Amino acid sequence: MVSKNQIKLITSLQQKKYRFTNKLFFAEGVKVIQELLQSNFELEHLYTTQNDFEEVLSAKKTVIDDNDLKKISALSSPNSCLAVFKVPVEKKMIESGLILALDSIRDPGNLGTILRLCDWFGIHQLVCSKETVDIYNPKVVQATMGSIARVNVSYTDLNAFISKTKLPVFGTFMDGVNIYKTSLSQEGIIIMGNEANGISAEIEKLVQNRLTIPRFGEIQKTESLNVATATAIILSEFRRNS
Amino acid sequence: MVSKNQIKLITSLQQKKYRFTNKLFFAEGVKVIQELLQSNFELEHLYTTQNDFEEVLSAKKTVIDDNDLKKISALSSPNSCLAVFKVPVEKKMIESGLILALDSIRDPGNLGTILRLCDWFGIHQLVCSKETVDIYNPKVVQATMGSIARVNVSYTDLNAFISKTKLPVFGTFMDGVNIYKTSLSQEGIIIMGNEANGISAEIEKLVQNRLTIPRFGEIQKTESLNVATATAIILSEFRRNS
Secondary structure (H helix, E strand, O other): OOOOHHHHHHHHOOOOOHHHHHHHEEOOHHHHHHHHHHOOOEEEEEEEOOOOOOOOOOOHHEOHHHHHHHHHOOOOOOOOOEEEEOOOOOOOOOOOOOEEEEOOOHHHHHHHHHHHHHOOOOEEEEEOOOOOOOOHHHHHHHOOOOHHOOOOEEEEEEEHHHHOOOOOOEEEEEEEHHHHHHOOOOEEEEEEEEEOOOOOOHHHHOOOOOEEEEOOOOOOOOOOOOHHHHHHHHHHHHHHHO | OOHHHHHHHHHHHHHHHHHHHHHHEEEEEHHHHHHHOOOOEEEEEEEEEEOOOOOOOOHHHHHHHHOHHHHOOOOOOOOOEEEEEEEOOOOOOOOOOOEEEEEEOOOOHHHHHHHHHHHOOOEEEEEEEEEOOOOOOOHHHHHHHHHOOOOOOEOOOOHHHHHOOOOOOOEEEEEEEHHOOOOOOOOOOEEEEOEEEEEOOOOOOOOOEEEEEOOOOOOOOOOOOHHHHHHHHHHHHHHHOO
């Protein structure tokens, strides 16, 4: 059984302000929940329709039916389990090596996919502008496939952060140098811009290294790559010769 | 005004079987519709809430209100226009150069993003297994951002197609050779597999060149890349030295 108050609390966590005031977020599905449990995420409570998760103390686990799961899930086709976790205290930023910085990424799926790419390419620090979608948004948590447990994510004033860094700053533009023909350092901040508007004018001023992913189509009409696929290509280029 | 019959027809086109029987599909939004109009797609009828698209004959255009648009749109927040186009006759397959082949891609967003990547990287032919999501699915059309007008897409028995090709066949696996350290040809078929299961066993037998995108994370737990981001990295590698 899930009480009315629990349903109210969990569904409220779909909104950022309630995640913030309650310092809680939730994840759905066995794989993501297991990854979070194995990492340093503190479980508040697990709801499952199966007799699984033997490692979780019974005081922190409630077996519920499909009907109850539907009431708390954010998915149109709910999985078999949902777990509420405490939002961890933001860790100190890692200011060395390669850092990815996001200037107003708005789509939860894009942020989740980018976090998964950071994990794959060994990027330990993701820095998000305050306008970027919240990492504990349920759709982001879902799209990260567990990578949320392995990459340090910080929200900050991006302008202030980049203004004071001593690391080289990279950004992608239509008029940059060919990324395939530039030697890329293994230290620096790589900035990816908003889905519709790219990197903002204010941040663009702070970019010393303007890069371009060349187009190969003969009819050069494709206006841009999706930000997650562009991030994939850029991280691959930075790492391929490391 | 949109008649009841028109609403019934257009909403039915969200389903593949009705697109097939009516030989029609629809697109939403000014940008995508303009790209399709400028290409060889034959307009059946345009519905718009604005007094725009001056190039379209009035016999083929109906100005409607937001309420009517809502009734025919597949989007939760409808755009300002929706256009019904004829499904073109499938063009002859281009069997030279680099060809991308999809083995059961199921997510419309992934297929749309992959088509956009083909366009960017000058891949003229996309070959889809019959189990791959339909390219005229409204969510695919939306995600292609107009690239649907510039890449030739064919649905075929993938096994039969690959069995008879003389081109080299490439596929990505966990145990392949490092893609960064292999010389890649500018002719061949690159196969991308299903989101959950990768390349099927039947198709895997036909792959001569097993490739891997190396992981760089120290804790090597990331199980896989999203298929669209993996495609981005692979196409970038094939093209970067061309």
